[in-house]
Amino acid sequence: MKTLVAYYSRTNITKKLALEIAEAVNADTEEIISKVNYDGKLGYVRAGKDGMSAKIIDLETLKYDPADYDLIYLGVPVWAGKAANPLISYIKQNEGKFSNVKFFATAGKSGFEGAFKQMEEFVGRSPLKTLALTTKEVKSGEYKNKLNSFLE
Numbered sequence: 001m002k003t004l005v006a007y008y009s010r011t012n013i014t015k016k017l018a019l020e021i022a023e024a025v026n027a028d029t030e031e032i033i034s035k036v037n038y039d040g041k042l043g044y045v046r047a048g049k050d051g052m053s054a055k056i057i058d059l060e061t062l063k064y065d066p067a068d069y070d071l072i073y074l075g076v077p078v079w080a081g082k083a084a085n086p087l088i089s090y091i092k093q094n095e096g097k098f099s100n101v102k103f104f105a106t107a108g109k110s111g112f113e114g115a116f117k118q119m120e121e122f123v124g125r126s127p128l129k130t131l132a133l134t135t136k137e138v139k140s141g142e143y144k145n146k147l148n149s150f151l152e
Contacts, residue, residue, distance in 0.1 A: 002068065005075065030062060036085075073104060083118045
């Protein structure tokens with residue numbers, strides 16, 4: 001099965017998880033890079049504002065076509081209870097190209113349900129599985145059992 005892990009990560013928490021998933025399932029990785037600057041404190045504020053509005057933004061050129069994959073893992077941080085705009089923009093840019101999907105999200109504390117619901121609406125199908133991890137879980141490594149279950 002040909003597998004892709006496509007993810008956006010502002011602080012490298014989601015990236016750490018994405019790379020671990022990709023290695024475990026022998027997948028290609030697509031880091032989604034925003035043309036909007038979300039770095040630093042000002043970027044954090046911009047991210048929250050954009051997250052609430054579900055604004056579609058411009059992305060850097062992508063390497064892979066999701067239509068070429070049997071399974072796609074979509075990874076995202078939660079912004080203001082929603083999926084981060086760069087991932088939503090990626091989904092919108094590749095509308096109709098997703099077959100089987102699994103969603104994973106990272107957040108400070110909460111907002112996973114809203115992010116997953118939004119991703120499902122944009123993808124147009126329900127995920128096979130979801131994985132929700134807090135920043136604390138990822139930083140401490142306290143998520144291996146949840147990850148193993150997600151990968152099955």
